[in-house]
Amino acid sequence: MSMVSSNGNTSAGHAHTKLWGGAFSKSPAEVAWKFGQSIESDLNLWVEEIDVSIAHAKMLAATGIIDKGDGKKLVKALEELRRNDPAHSTHMSHSPHIEDAEDLHGAIEALLEEMIGDAAKRIHAGRSRNDQIVTVTRLWLKRKGAAMLKAIASTQEVILGLAEKHASDPMPGYTHMQPAQPITLGFHLLAHFWMLERDKKRFAAVIEMADACPLGAAALAGTSLPIDRNLTCSELGFQSPVPNALDAVSDRDFVGDALHACATLMQHLSRISQEIVLFSTAEYGFLKLDEAYSTGSSIMPQKRNPDMAELIRGRAGRAIGHWTAFMSMMKGQPLGYNRDLQEDKPPLFDSVGLCLDSLVLVGEMLATATFNLPTMEERAGEGFSTATGLAEALVKQGVPFRTAHEVVGAWVRSGGSGSQLPPEVAGSFDPSVAASIAARDSLGGPAPVAVSEQLAAAQAKLHAHESIGG
């Protein structure tokens, strides 16, 4: 019986370089080899893969598992490779050791062997690809997590700057997308600041979750070689070794937590983006995006579209999908490394990259946008937006709130004329937008005085996470 792959390849395999095969008499089928290759995605991990190998080589030499000379050769060769990240080196990216590799571990070992011969054959003692890949991924995530904290803070800085500038500029506040009460633009923008502040907290927890070193867990059960896991752990800057070798290779919680943190951040950015899209419609007219962050139409010459905001909104769905893919993959897996786990990295790389790009774009869109303040102010006073204030004024006169609510409801139904206020407050209630905003000065409210306090609190938080994950 013969089968042909979707790409027209027959399944006859040829000899690929691989880190196993000792007990095999046959090469893998071509279709199987390609299906299993992870090298393309692995290249994101180049630097971390090499850092982990350097730490391992140093430890092997320090513990006498390999001799000091071989250790030095390995470290030197690895440092050279580290400088030749295929992302920046055309020469390296076309190396057959990389193009034909099953995975990055194999590629690096093949390159090492080419550079230093037999010493290269000693590096895999006391480790396995199972502990290696998870150590490398954790290291990568710690670094990207630190970059994320900085990127979030940069976007927060933009928001904070705008919130300061517009601390007392009125705009309508909405519930159910219906006008509710007048607020200030600064107050509204600060809501997004705090959302992002929680994202920093969440990514700080992700970094902490990633911050344990599995190296030396080997395939699943450690090794009989006299390795020193504390040495590689501290060499790589991890807080402590993972305490159980089987857990070390089976656990991907740090990936799940990262995907959740990314999906949540994208959810937040999708909410800002939704507002950017809405506020820049002709109907709202609150916001005009800069041309550098808008696009046009191939058919309608007049169009100015908020494509970046739409893409961020849409790609929030992608981040949701990545978490779901990952969790479905993990569900019901018995312990020990199973090849399914290879599927943890593509969603991780994509979600993290998406977050970093989207943060920049949201920051830039806001920083370069023009707010139409007169329109926002005008709208702030429409839709009986001061009715709640009126009901509260009645409460201050001793009317029970539920009664006041009904009285004002009837007043609204009859047209809500400013000249026919309920008698209890007829002389005293100021229905202007400015008065309404100034009155809402409870903690966290939109009154300029409350916004001022909030700005100070926000400022204090802005760079508080910067030391984490460094």
Added chain:
Amino acid sequence: MSMVSSNGNTSAGHAHTKLWGGAFSKSPAEVAWKFGQSIESDLNLWVEEIDVSIAHAKMLAATGIIDKGDGKKLVKALEELRRNDPAHSTHMSHSPHIEDAEDLHGAIEALLEEMIGDAAKRIHAGRSRNDQIVTVTRLWLKRKGAAMLKAIASTQEVILGLAEKHASDPMPGYTHMQPAQPITLGFHLLAHFWMLERDKKRFAAVIEMADACPLGAAALAGTSLPIDRNLTCSELGFQSPVPNALDAVSDRDFVGDALHACATLMQHLSRISQEIVLFSTAEYGFLKLDEAYSTGSSIMPQKRNPDMAELIRGRAGRAIGHWTAFMSMMKGQPLGYNRDLQEDKPPLFDSVGLCLDSLVLVGEMLATATFNLPTMEERAGEGFSTATGLAEALVKQGVPFRTAHEVVGAWVRSGGSGSQLPPEVAGSFDPSVAASIAARDSLGGPAPVAVSEQLAAAQAKLHAHESIGG
């Protein structure tokens, strides 16, 4: 044009009790009313709803927004209602104020009015259902989070007890579900201990995320009444007030984090459950569940099925679905309360309940199961499981690992006879299971000496989280 609902109801509405309607001349359509009712799900929040109202009433009296007498009446009536949770009170569960209510807020306000008349009409001053529901949900989550930490620790305790008992009982270690290296049952069980330890960490973070008080944010923009948010915050035991009123009513991050923590915990329990299912197959024969945790067949009289483990495995999918539902619901929502947010609670209640039940079941299944130690030991030695140890023995003799790997691969291919070991190690290598396990004594490894250290570390963690969230 006339339409009839799926249930045969016409859309003619009748007068329902509701907290709004002042400006409405018409009642809601019956189909709309039912679609919007959340009272059934809300009843989970009875105690917390009342605790929040008590704190609010005390604050209203303390700040003079209502007079002290009304404040006392409100608190007394609320305390009485608190003792009559419909979950335990038949009388209350059949109250028309509950059966016909739109939501719990409306039900309680109607009950209060029945009990104390006009004073009840004063309680809604300076708050809105928007800040109320989110305060109540946060309080509920903090309490359930604390219960979760205890439940996790109980299941960990079972695992730890078994791990101690079986610290040196051999079993096969697997990768790719193929025999890899001999390990010990205690070592294997401890891997699950550490998974659950991370769950405690995650739920502790959820509690912290929930631990801020939105009360007083009102609809979205605070109030002009002289409320004291710090007072209600400390009365309810929250760490601090939410700093922005708009964020306070729009944010559901604590729900998303809880759903992620639940889905991750269920993923972990699905992995233990998968092993319970596998290990209790006729083919593995490692484990026999107690009859109290097995079920039979309506047609095959001989069956003894691990249904509870299967249900936990299957319901891990439900927890994944709940997170996905929530995140899809949140995506792209502009700020301010939108009714979509009502959809946060059904998944939250279900996921939390599922986790609590599943933890008990996993603990009980393990605690009452019988392990077939002789079978496990026998299998531990099969499948060339000591081949890695042999390769490592060659490394100790100076053979590069990659070469040793090939040598042993060839030896396996030729049958792997114990009497034809490679010459370098022929006299010295002990291929027994016991020797293999004892040799793997690197940090976190399966050797009894390493398991001993790990047990001590685990013991120290067990109850460390118990003070949180209380």
Added chain:
Amino acid sequence: MSMVSSNGNTSAGHAHTKLWGGAFSKSPAEVAWKFGQSIESDLNLWVEEIDVSIAHAKMLAATGIIDKGDGKKLVKALEELRRNDPAHSTHMSHSPHIEDAEDLHGAIEALLEEMIGDAAKRIHAGRSRNDQIVTVTRLWLKRKGAAMLKAIASTQEVILGLAEKHASDPMPGYTHMQPAQPITLGFHLLAHFWMLERDKKRFAAVIEMADACPLGAAALAGTSLPIDRNLTCSELGFQSPVPNALDAVSDRDFVGDALHACATLMQHLSRISQEIVLFSTAEYGFLKLDEAYSTGSSIMPQKRNPDMAELIRGRAGRAIGHWTAFMSMMKGQPLGYNRDLQEDKPPLFDSVGLCLDSLVLVGEMLATATFNLPTMEERAGEGFSTATGLAEALVKQGVPFRTAHEVVGAWVRSGGSGSQLPPEVAGSFDPSVAASIAARDSLGGPAPVAVSEQLAAAQAKLHAHESIGG
């Protein structure tokens, strides 16, 4: 070691009625029993459960597996039970046989035994709960599928009526939520008609997928009793028996297809709902919902909120979650009944019910809403919405489209004055909204003449599916 459940129950079990237990010496633990109970959800299937049992009993008698007298007793008793659906019968809903049942199969068999004694013990010959539950669920889905086709058609009818009425009423057409080109309201509404038309197609396929009878597959491998699967199949109105007994009990494709169809329908309704929310904002002002389909605020007396549309939008997320939960549950399951499969029904029941309710609500909201036609018409002409028409007019004069696009782009940038049109078209191009709409008369376009043709095509489709699934 003792454990206590989250509900404070100890795990000591008491004797529950169950369809198995012959080989058991112990009762199930209480926490396990409750975790496994599906009776509450199963009650949705009352009528279908009994219909399947009636067909089975008739077949057993017809083939002589039981005697005709017992067959008659069984059918008569079942018919009586059928009339006492606990959904409508208080007496039945409090029967201990139901309240304490593990599942519906057990409840019915216990009720039968109470009614007719020993004859009841004969009904389970040649079947298992495994084939029973899946037959019952398929039957339920076929019936609900037929109801769904009718409900979709009803909502389509509302849309079609409105589209006819507003066939030539202008409104702005949007891309990227920016004004693009003038269209008609009838044209816009018809887009939703066709979306729903595809939903009918999808549900018709679901019905077809469900339309095969597993009964007689027994546990997984048929039976040695001389059953007649064709007889039960035709008695129940299925198209044909499922051809493989193992597949019959393992397959849940029809559930997955139904959940996908529901999620897609809800996605469509979420899009209409999003437009209802948008178009009824103060900023758009295109639409005013009837009070019977709006709600108010507990704090802001002036509010008129589109809560039903928001709930439908939010619950579309729930339908997405249900599919995800189901697919995660199915993934990686080996064949044969596994208890995980019990998790197929709660999402199915919820998604189907949600769709039926949401269809009614969308229909009613649209049918009772008031459109603000003057505002829509006014907006239709804003935002250079006729620029594309101008470019096309240039094309008609021989200008290459890409050049025309640039010319019109420059004209827009310079203010787009109607009196300074490009010379090629200065005399001939009519920039009015009416002319613009009338000109877009290509197949499927917004010109009244094209809408007319489209209405006729839609009308022809409206009731075409009504005969399916009945």
Added chain:
Amino acid sequence: MSMVSSNGNTSAGHAHTKLWGGAFSKSPAEVAWKFGQSIESDLNLWVEEIDVSIAHAKMLAATGIIDKGDGKKLVKALEELRRNDPAHSTHMSHSPHIEDAEDLHGAIEALLEEMIGDAAKRIHAGRSRNDQIVTVTRLWLKRKGAAMLKAIASTQEVILGLAEKHASDPMPGYTHMQPAQPITLGFHLLAHFWMLERDKKRFAAVIEMADACPLGAAALAGTSLPIDRNLTCSELGFQSPVPNALDAVSDRDFVGDALHACATLMQHLSRISQEIVLFSTAEYGFLKLDEAYSTGSSIMPQKRNPDMAELIRGRAGRAIGHWTAFMSMMKGQPLGYNRDLQEDKPPLFDSVGLCLDSLVLVGEMLATATFNLPTMEERAGEGFSTATGLAEALVKQGVPFRTAHEVVGAWVRSGGSGSQLPPEVAGSFDPSVAASIAARDSLGGPAPVAVSEQLAAAQAKLHAHESIGG
């Protein structure tokens, strides 16, 4: 305020080629340009993009919108481009028109302009990227759908061949992964055949859903140019034009249906893969994969791992994630093209490719595997697997089934000795595996006679779908 992208790029934009910009005075920011580029993913559509443009150019010439000479030039140039698919042409893949393009539409128009100058500027008349992309994607999906039908049939053919070969080879049948009743390997394999048969049905429906032509819908509302949509529709082989222009550009149901069909197919393949993994464990020992479809370990020389099956199992999660991402993206989108829609294609391309590859691998794994028939037969008789048959034998003697179930349950509990059968059947019941299998000859059962009939039915279905979608 200045911001720097995650890649260190400043946001200063340079002039990119784009199909819009007439009314823009500024270039897009670099970070925005890159975020919006879809060219890499679009390249999958090269052939279909050109086929659509050819049809459009022919129509423009046929209707006189452009002159015949320009039409011929366009078609000739497009045909040349069609032969130079960058997937196979190094020259083309390095064209700056492609590398710098925003999307494929822009790339092709730029290439055309380079080839034939001004005539190229005429091709975009009467169309928009909005209708173009969706027409191209539908065409692609129709073609891939046809390839999928063939690929499924190929895998079915392997299964069918094996089922014929093993029609009467005994193996254990499982429920709850516990031994239930003896079945045959052929019977078991056929269950997978029927699963795949439903996949063909589902993909045939996807093809039908894709089979309508949106071309000519332009941006959202057709055109004032005298296009002929029926002409392009039939030129491209679509069944009919999409009847509403707004729906034509807003609808992505065919993508959602395809993603569901792919996820369901992957779910099926994950179930086969799970069985491959299980059956090739040391514990089951039913199956040995060929070395060409196994992999080894970098550390354990003896390993033979079912990596391909594990990857397919894990990647079923990816297909679930793609559907979820897509549905979350679509939810709540108002009609008209929104840029979010760009996110439909990456999941579509990935899911379809994954299915095609996985089908080949599953076919090859099964075709080249070795079944250990003696072990399977031996296991078939264990675990009281003939107990149900015994209960049925009692039923044949007039014992009510529920009573028989209890009698046999007690017999099992007492050891289930073959020499101590219940008296009613002591002489007549043959407890052998062969007799048990032969007796289960009900329709769709495992008895060789029933399998034979089933094989014939399967054979008849095998190639029935081959004419679809071609």
